[in-house]
Amino acid sequence: MDTPQWRLSATATLIPGLPIEPGLSESLLRALADAPEPFKVQRMRPLPPVPAGERVIEADQTNHSVIVGETVVVKWFERPSGDSPAPEVFAHLAEVGFERIARPYAAVFRGEDLLALVTAYLPEAVDGWQWCVDEAVSGGTAFAAELGRMTAELHLAMATPSRVLPEPVRTAAPAWSGRAAEALAEALRLTEDAEDSAWLAAHEADLRRELAPLEVAGDTPVLRIHGDLHAGQVLRWRDGFAIIDFDGNPTVPGAAPYQPAARDLAQLTTSLEHVAQVAVKRRGADPQAMAAWAWTTREALEAAYVGTLAEAGRSELLDRSLLRPFEVEQLCRELIYAGRHLPRWRYAPMGVLRTWF
Incomplete structure (x- = not known):
């Protein structure tokens, strides 16, 4: 008999690259209250009534x-592991009442490995690489302040104690210089295109100079951050903006869970530069106009972020001396991602670097 328990146990071996069996997600929802071994469920909020019917999100992910x-989204992890920070972060954010995410309902584990996340479905959601590029092409900048406030509110929520994270903010000795230097070396090694490789080699000293402040950085507050915050992780949906995908940075396996808040802010501001490059390459936008748009939106986003922390009396959460070095490191990581997984993406970080230097 096709019981929910039987259907749930069918996920014991997910085959990379194959689609999820039709009906499996509905079966998982029915089995949340009584998951069979070897599965366990971490419940975060009560699941609302969910009508029947499934459809797969057709996206490159x-x-x-x-x-x-x-009503809900079941996100199945193709390669289940115990390293995902998402369940702990979602449970913390649910407890402290941060709502600028897809509301989390449950995490499903097979042993210690995260198998699936169940979150709210956000109607009329548009991916950040679409709506933000549209804004760039049209010259729209009003959204930037809202993103800055939302990011600051996320960090304020992360810095609020909960039963999940009773000590949410710590002080860490600087260990960021070595990680950034390794990223630069890897980016230089993996960028094989002759023209881009020659440009990077010619500007290696400039990039090292930008990273130099990390060598003298003092102790700084660290907290749980998003870890991979860029424009594509911000959905614009029917009721506003929402931050998604708290799975960590795919180019930094095993990264320390506690990081400076500047890491998220640097990734987000850098992604606006990437949006400008996408608008130039794919939409024929004027390069000078896009450079000006990127500068304006970055300034507005950072000002709103800093202002929101100040209003909450938590300005100490941001060490601004780390911003530029982290931005340069992030560009190196984009080159690493292009070199390992998506060569056609290299134009975006290279375009930003050429604009900066």
Whole structure:
């Protein structure tokens, strides 16, 4: 008999690259209250009534997401592991009441490995690489302040104690210089295109100079951050903006879970530069106009972020001396990602670097 327990146990071996079996996501939702061994469920919020029906989110992503009943999303992890920070972060944010995410309902584990996340479905959601590029092409900048406030509110929520994270803010000795230097070396090694490789070699000293402040950085507050915060991780949906995908940076396996808040802010501001490059290459936008747009939106986003922390009395969460070095490191990581996984993406970080230097 096709019981929910039987269907759930069918996920014991997910085959990379294959689609999720139809009906499996609905079966998982029915089995949340009584998951069979070897599965366990971490519940975060009560699951609302979910009508029948499934549809797969057709997007270029590592994992598989299925919308069930136009109410919830079941995100299946193609390669389950125990390293994902998402369940702990979601549980913390749910407890402290941060709502600028897809509301988390449950995490499903096979042993210690995260198998699936169940979150709210956000109607009329548009991916950040679409809506933000549209804004760039049209010259829209009003959104930037909202993104800055939302990011600061995320960090303030992360810095609020909960049963999940009773000590959410710590002080860390600087260990960022070695990680950034390794990223630069790897980016130089993996960039094989002759013209880009020659340009990077000619500007290696400039890049090292930008990273130099990390060598003298003092102790700084660290907290749980998003870890991979860029424009594509911000959905614009029917009721505003939402931050998604708290799975960590795919180019930094095993990264320390506690990081400076400047890491998220630097990734987000750098992604606006990438949006400008996408608008130039794919939409024929004027390069000078896009450079000006990127500068304006970055300034507005950072000002709103800093102002929001100040209003909350938590300005100490941001060490601004780390911003520029982290931005340069992030560009190196984009080159690493292009070299390892998506060569056609290299134009974006290279375009930013050429604009900066």
